[in-house]
Amino acid sequence: xxxxxxxxxxxxxxxxxxxxxxxxxxxxxxxxxxxxxxxxxxxxxxxxxxxxxxxxxxxxxxxxxxxxxxxxxxxxxxxxxxxxxxxxxxxxxxxxxxxxxxxxxxxxxxxxxxxxxxxxxxxxxxxxxxxxxxxxxxxxxxxxxxxxxxxxxxxxxxxxxxxxxxxxxxxxxxxxxxxxxxxxxxxxxxxxxxxxxxxxxxxxxxxxxxxxxxxxxxxxxxxxxxxxxxxxxxxxxxxxxxxxxxxxxxxx
Amino acid sequence: xxxxxxxxxxxxxxxxxxxxxxxxxxxxxxxxxxxxxxxxxxxxxxxxxxxxxxxxxxxxxxxxxxxxxxxxxxxxxxxxxxxxxxxxxxxxxxxxxxxxxxxxxxxxxxxxxxxxxxxxxxxxxxxxxxxxxxxxxxxxxxxxxxxxxxxxxxxxxxxxxxxxxxxxxxxxxxxxxxxxxxxxxxxxxxxxxxxxxxxxxxxxxxxxxxxxxxxxxxxxxxxxxxxxxxxxxxxxxxxxxxxxxxxxxxxx
Numbered sequence: 001x002x003x004x005x006x007x008x009x010x011x012x013x014x015x016x017x018x019x020x021x022x023x024x025x026x027x028x029x030x031x032x033x034x035x036x037x038x039x040x041x042x043x044x045x046x047x048x049x050x051x052x053x054x055x056x057x058x059x060x061x062x063x064x065x066x067x068x069x070x071x072x073x074x075x076x077x078x079x080x081x082x083x084x085x086x087x088x089x090x091x092x093x094x095x096x097x098x099x100x101x102x103x104x105x106x107x108x109x110x111x112x113x114x115x116x117x118x119x120x121x122x123x124x125x126x127x128x129x130x131x132x133x134x135x136x137x138x139x140x141x142x143x144x145x146x147x148x149x150x151x152x153x154x155x156x157x158x159x160x161x162x163x164x165x166x167x168x169x170x171x172x173x174x175x176x177x178x179x180x181x182x183x184x185x186x187x188x189x190x191x192x193x194x195x196x197x198x199x200x201x202x203x204x205x206x207x208x209x210x211x212x213x214x215x216x217x218x219x220x221x222x223x224x225x226x227x228x229x230x231x232x233x234x235x236x237x238x239x240x241x242x243x244x245x246x247x248x249x250x251x252x
Numbered sequence: 253x254x255x256x257x258x259x260x261x262x263x264x265x266x267x268x269x270x271x272x273x274x275x276x277x278x279x280x281x282x283x284x285x286x287x288x289x290x291x292x293x294x295x296x297x298x299x300x301x302x303x304x305x306x307x308x309x310x311x312x313x314x315x316x317x318x319x320x321x322x323x324x325x326x327x328x329x330x331x332x333x334x335x336x337x338x339x340x341x342x343x344x345x346x347x348x349x350x351x352x353x354x355x356x357x358x359x360x361x362x363x364x365x366x367x368x369x370x371x372x373x374x375x376x377x378x379x380x381x382x383x384x385x386x387x388x389x390x391x392x393x394x395x396x397x398x399x400x401x402x403x404x405x406x407x408x409x410x411x412x413x414x415x416x417x418x419x420x421x422x423x424x425x426x427x428x429x430x431x432x433x434x435x436x437x438x439x440x441x442x443x444x445x446x447x448x449x450x451x452x453x454x455x456x457x458x459x460x461x462x463x464x465x466x467x468x469x470x471x472x473x474x475x476x477x478x479x480x481x482x483x484x485x486x487x488x489x490x491x492x493x494x495x496x497x498x499x500x501x502x503x504x
Contacts, residue, residue, distance in 0.1 A: 004256040004286055007279055007313065020397075027259055027284035028395060030274065034256055034283055061259065082414075082502075092504040119401045120410075127410035128504060134408075143280060143405040143472075145272075149371045149395040156386075156393075158372075158379035162334075163444075165433065166420040168412070181417065184436065192415075220395075250334075252344040252380060 008035020011111035016102065016137050018120040018130060019113045020144020021058045024221035028150065029059070033142045037062045040113035042105055044070035046098075046125045048077045054240075055115040070105065070112070072098045078195075082172075095125075099132035106137045119144040123191070148189045151219030152244050155226045160187050162250030171196035171243075178203035187247030197237040201229055209245050217241040260287020263363035268354065268389050270372040270382060271365045272396020273310045276473035280402065281311070285394045289314045292365035294357055296322035298350075298377045300329045306492075307367040322357065322364070324350045330447075334424075347377075351384035358389045371396040375443070400441045403471030404496050407478045412439050414502030423448035423495075430455035439499030449489040453481055461497050469493040 008031045011017065017036050022028035029037070037043060037059050047053030053071065075094050080087040105112050120126040120141050130139065148168070152159045160166050167185035169178060171192045182188055182203060190200050193215070204213045213229035217238040229243055260283045263269065269288050274280035281289070289295060289311050299305030305323065327346050332339040357364050372378040372393050382391065400420070404411045412418050419437035421430060423444045434440055434455060442452050445467070456465045465481035469490040481495055 004260065004283070007286075008256065009279065020401075022282070023395070025284075027261065027287075028282045030280045030282055030397060031256070031286055032277075032279035034259075035279075088502075088504060095504055119397070119405075121404050121412075122401065123412050123414075123416075124410075127413060130410060131503065141405050141408075143275070143397045143401040145282060145371070145395045145397055146401065149272075149374065149398065152373050153371075153393050153395040158376075158382060160373075160375050160420070161379065162375075163422040163424050164375075165422065165425075167437070168418040168420075170415040170417065172415050173417075181436070184433070185419070250340075251383065252340060252347055 004031055005035065007031050011036055011039040011113070012138065013109045013111055014106050014137065015111050016106060016133055016139045017111070017113040018126045018139065018141040019115045020119045020142055021055050021115045021117060022145040023118060023147045023150025023219055024058055025150070026058055026061050028145045028220060029062070030142060030144065033144060034062055036113050036142065037115065038064060039111070041110040042068045042070050042112045044072060044102060044112055044114040046072045046074065048074050055117050058117070059115055070101065095128045095132070099129050102129060103133060103136065116144070118147045122146055147219065147240070148242060151216040151242055154219045154224055155214050155216050155244060157214060157244055157246045159244065160247045160249065164247030164249035166247070171200045175199050175203050179206045182207035182209060182245070186249060188245040190243040193237045193241040193243055194239045195236045197232060197241070198235045200243055201232060204229060204243065204245070212245050214244045215241065216244060256283055257287065259283050263288055263291040263365070264390065265361045265363055266358050266389065267363050268358060268385055268391045269363065269365040270378045270391065270393040271367045272371045272394055273307050273367050273369060274397040275370060275399045275402025275471055276310055277402070278310055278313050280397045280472060282394060282396065285396060286314055288365050288394065289367065290316060291363070293362040294320045294322050294364045296324060296354060296364055296366045298324045298326065300326055307369050310369070311367055322353065347380045347384070351381050354381060355385060355388065368396070370399045374398055399471065399492070400494060403468040403494055406471045406476055407466050407468050407496060409466060409496055409498045411496065412499045412501065416499030416501035418499070423452045427451050427455050431458045434459035434461060434497070438501060440497040442495040445489045445493040445495055446491045447488045449484060449493070450487045452495055453484060456481060456495065456497070464497050466496045467493065468496060
């Protein structure tokens with residue numbers, strides 16, 4: 001029997017780690033992720049202006065006293081729509097500068113762990129660093145429990161059975177497109193519900209799925225909220241909200 | 253700073269734990285999952301006849317000497333097609349008997365951890381126990397890193413960017429249906445490729461996605477194999493094989 005700390009392993013100098021930290025509960029970091037958070041010279045993270053940063057908050061119980069941190073702060077979040085050219089150029093510039101600052105640390109021989117909510121390769125900001133740095137430095141990516149797994153676990157919803165198909169859809173899709181996609185799947189997860197809650201609810205209802213749909217906000221975090229979508233009358237939901245529609249495939 | 257063992261927590265008497273053990277590498281168990289594997293009175297697992305059981309093999313480095321186990325052995329695997337009534341009745345009887353044997357352990361006050369590859373609520377056999385036992389016993393489900401996250405991590409494929417949609421499709425779908433679904437998504441994961449490899453490859457090619465598609469077998473396990481789908485000419489693949497088609501959404 002090996003101790004958990006031994007299994008978790010160590011970090012190598014000059015290496016970039018993309019560390020999935022899971023949906024919110026610190027106990028849902030993997031052994032490798034938890035080990036790396038402690039082992040790296042610098043813990044890097046993205047955060048919105050004026051906020052702690054969600055990934056940073058998740059790993060707080062694991063951090064060592066005085067461990068170096070690199071806070072990468074978005075110059076803009078949702079004050080400008082993501083489709084706007086100003087948003088895109090400012091964020092692209094920010095990602096470029098962030099990659100440069102991480103590269104400087106790596107050149108000094110530091111091991112750098114960029115923590116990412118959920119899984120780094122599933123809608124993660126980490127990917128914007130990875131595509132700039134993976135050709136120049138050794139990189140290890142550590143997969144994580146996704147936000148959607150955390151949400152369906154807490155909502156007590158087995159999601160996909162037998163040969164069910166699952167569609168993951170952003171709530172930003174046009175209403176008619178959402179209806180069409182929902183009608184052509186067995187199970188569905190609608191992400192980025194936030195401002196799109198009223199539209200998502202209408203689309204789910206038009207697809208005939210309202211009775212099966214569950215709204216989950218901040219799943220596995222301290223202030224999680226889980227309610228039938230049919231009971232959500234508010235025009236908008238929380239930023240970390242998703243709608244889950246479980247499949248009804250083969251039960252044996 | 254808290255030790256990993258402390259964070260992992262303990263198990264309660266008479267409780268059923270559905271423990272996601274991730275895609276294959278023992279370091280990809282969560283802290284809670286690893287803690288529970290050690291803490292429960294009985295580690296239960298499904299296995300095919302004559303095999304160790306994949307979940308059981310994953311957790312081997314964590315097991316305590318002499319820890320009690322409950323092996324639940326499928327009476328049939330792929331000798332009979334899953335759609336055949338004989339298969340369905342034999343498996344249903346097996347799940348019923350398995351649930352009864354777990355219930356007997358729980359009635360004795362034992363804590364029972366049923367380990368599940370990937371995430372317990374995502375195509376997991378655990379769900380068939382959950383629906384029989386969750387109303388009668390306290391249950392805790394621990395989400396896990398899915399097999400698909402493990403595969404796209406090892407294949408170095410960031411999967412979903414910006415507002416990409418993701419479709420998870422079983423390779424058992426008819427070829428025309430696969431083509432249609434692949435044409436209406438940005439990113440896709442085709443599971444259960446095994447016997448369906450030739451059909452899946454034809455469907456991906458007809459959908460115009462062959463150049464982006466990657467075949468991954470036993471991702472994160474010792475004998476993993478990752479090749480462009482275009483290079484897979486064999487009529488069938490391994491049981492634990494999937495095809496990944498990454499999205500091409502917004503890169504900033």
